[in-house]
Amino acid sequence: MDLTYPPEVADFRRELRAWLAAELPAAWAAPGFWTTLGEDESFDLRRGWERRKALAGFGGIDWPTEYGGRGGSPTMAALADAELARARAPRSVNPLGLTFLAPTVMAVGTPEQKTGILAPMLRNDVIWCQGFSEPESGSDLGSVRTRGERDGDDFLVHGQKVWTTSARHADRMFALVRTDPAASRHRGLSLLLIDLRSPGVEVRPIRQLSGISEFGEVFFTDVRVPAADCVGGLGNGWATAMLLLSFERGASAMGQYTDFRRAYDQIVEVARALGRDRDPSVRQSLARRLVELECLRYHALHVLTEVERGRDLGFASSVTKLQWSQAYQGLFDTFDEVLGADVGLDHPLGEFGESGGLDLTALRRESFWTRSVTIWGGSSQIQRSIVAERVLGLPNSRLA
Amino acid sequence: MFFALTDEQRALAETVRDVLADRFDLTAVRAVFEDTGGDGHPRELWRTIGDQGWLSVCVPVDQGGLGLGLVDAQVIARAFGAGVLPGPWASTVLAGEAVRRFGSSAQATAVLGPLGGGELVATVALRGPGGGLGRPGIAVRATSDGRLYGMASGVEYAAVADLLVVAALEAAPETAPGADADATGGTAVVPVDGVGLYLVDPCAVGVRVAPQSGFDGTTRLAAVTLEGVLGRRLPGSDDAALADLLRRGAVLAAADLVGLAREALRRTVAYDSARVQFGRPVGSFQALAHHLADLHVAVTMAEHAVLFAAHAVDSTPADIPANVTPADTPADATELADPVDVEPVDVDRVDAVLAVAIAKSKASDTARDVTAAMIQYHGGIGYTWEHDTHFFYKRAKRLAAAYGDSGDHLAEIARTAVGPMS
């Protein structure tokens, strides 16, 4: 057992912390700052910031240097996530590209794809979105219907994707498309890279429960996509998609822990401000939430140790997803308990309407957001089935 | 950064498991469990434990021990939990920790060698009947010349122990204990100055040990009555020492609980994979499978928490003050111009008080949940005396309340994270 970092990692952490202290605008760290901006304004600010971060050498921490990365260790990447969260740097605008597409291209992309995709992604010149879900295909991803018909060197894509995060701001989409209608379910799929500026693409925002529109739906009518823009081989889309989704497994939960722990501490402050910190049932509820958050931290240390040892967590990554999503969501159930009878007010201490010491807008938005985290990225039900069958070895639930 | 067991620790875990499977399986556990009149202390098992060095794990090398820490001790405790093993290993190790940390060097020399070699069974008596965790739960008083009066309850293996470590309230020096109590009708309150830990010979005159019956046949409990026996004070003991000892006890109990929870889950998965109803294994029904998946997540988290807590205690100096509470009182609501602006918390922070409370509360709740599910998902057979489920369930129920139950530890966590109650 050793919870210290090697000198080069400690140096890196110090360097990043100093850079963030110098470069991150102080106003951005103020609670609620981002909720005062419009969605486009917020996106543009974050896009520019992330680009500056990459140019300063703090993007692609664990990417090989040949792709424009820093060539660092998984520990450095995990600590960078934690430091960014600690400094309240804004969330990435290119998370789906960075988390999923980039490592997939590094693993199975052609040389042209590697040079054409990776560096521009790191600089945020190209924003990516993920086109997997469709109206009739959610958890059952293998049933996607969007089809690509071969036309010379191109495919003509028809169909619809939905719940596409960042659809409105994205430049390109990696999409699971049925390119061989004759082949059975999982066989006839390909992972195509679609330019969303092409003719025949229509993007419509969808307003979310929280009131903002971070996702949307994307319609394709005869959209021309060069066959060269297929990653991982034609007809091999299912395997490529599984490889792509597996890259979430290496992700350690350190950055998440740091974010959630700040939300926790903010909620404790709200409890104090409202005098609810003496309520025994609120106290016990807050204590239980801290147990789960701290367990997430220990788990992050465990995951990082395994990754540093070169081990693939495999299906055990479903344990990580269940723990972080449920700990995070549960925390905001306790937030409601803290607010008690005033749960319906945005400014419970405000004297006349809006003014007052306690602005809950940001926490409230986060509270609504947590309802989604047990749905996307494999719903909790799907994760439990994976743990039951693949980790515990229980018999398959689809047995007749 | 290495948050895992070392290869040596893994090997130790395997050795303990293999030896126990070979020498003391559930049939042997059952014999002890059902022998309610017996002392619950199978001598052959004890000799094996002593020979293997598992009693000397925390004994310093210069006392003939292995000189390891709580991380290693919890490896053994987990395996013992998995085997629902009877015997005074945990109580002996814990008593040894009291002597090692707070005893004089003469006391350490006299006790630790024999204890590590299995020649000495020891236990701790830290609370009175109905007593809670720490000073308020103690019902033994010490006079200034070291005589002990009062009672301890639920003392593990006191009936076979050669040595007791007793926690006693100590009166302020100027007060004559006993005299004051008489003046106020016998029950009342002598001003208490502090707490001391005392070594007591259970066979001495002035000590009575009376077995207490209980549902968990994987252990034996007793009440200890002290009527003026002379205790040998551990010179380094005080409130903080008691808190330290309770934390170590909590880590060992939590380790036992996660070991038994993991094994209970494993056995349940095996049973439900084989048991067929409606033409398919019952383990293929989502209602059951998803619950077991959640329990796997909980056990995994409890395992991490115990490992982290053991490490936190090992790597923390002795001088954590008792009843730690944040020094700053919560700010007044009207002063909170920016109430949601809080200092960030670092991912690699180590805080032993918090870590132990988290580990014990998580392990207690998880072990109770898993063993209850073990009964449920075995159906009728799970509710029989003949089946082994109840060993796991009953041991979990008892240990969940030992060294602070979940509620005690949640209250401690709230004190640290939310602030003082008043």
Ligand SMILES: Cc1cc2nc3c(=O)[nH]c(=O)nc-3n(C[C@H](O)[C@H](O)[C@H](O)COP(=O)(O)OP(=O)(O)OC[C@H]3O[C@@H](n4cnc5c(N)ncnc54)[C@H](O)[C@@H]3O)c2cc1C
């Ligand atoms: C905020 C947000 C962002 C998203 N971003 C993207 C994105 O960028 N790109 C993208 O492709 N998709 C995205 N999604 C879609 C997401 O991946 C799907 O919502 C998810 O896979 C679930 O599919 P579904 O909505 O069709 O629900 P369904 O699959 O219809 O599920 C409905 C309910 O049934 C349960 N269920 C389904 N199958 C089973 C089963 N076998 N056993 C037990 N229970 C089952 C589910 O858990 C759920 O509770 C996003 C979703 C959200 C909420």
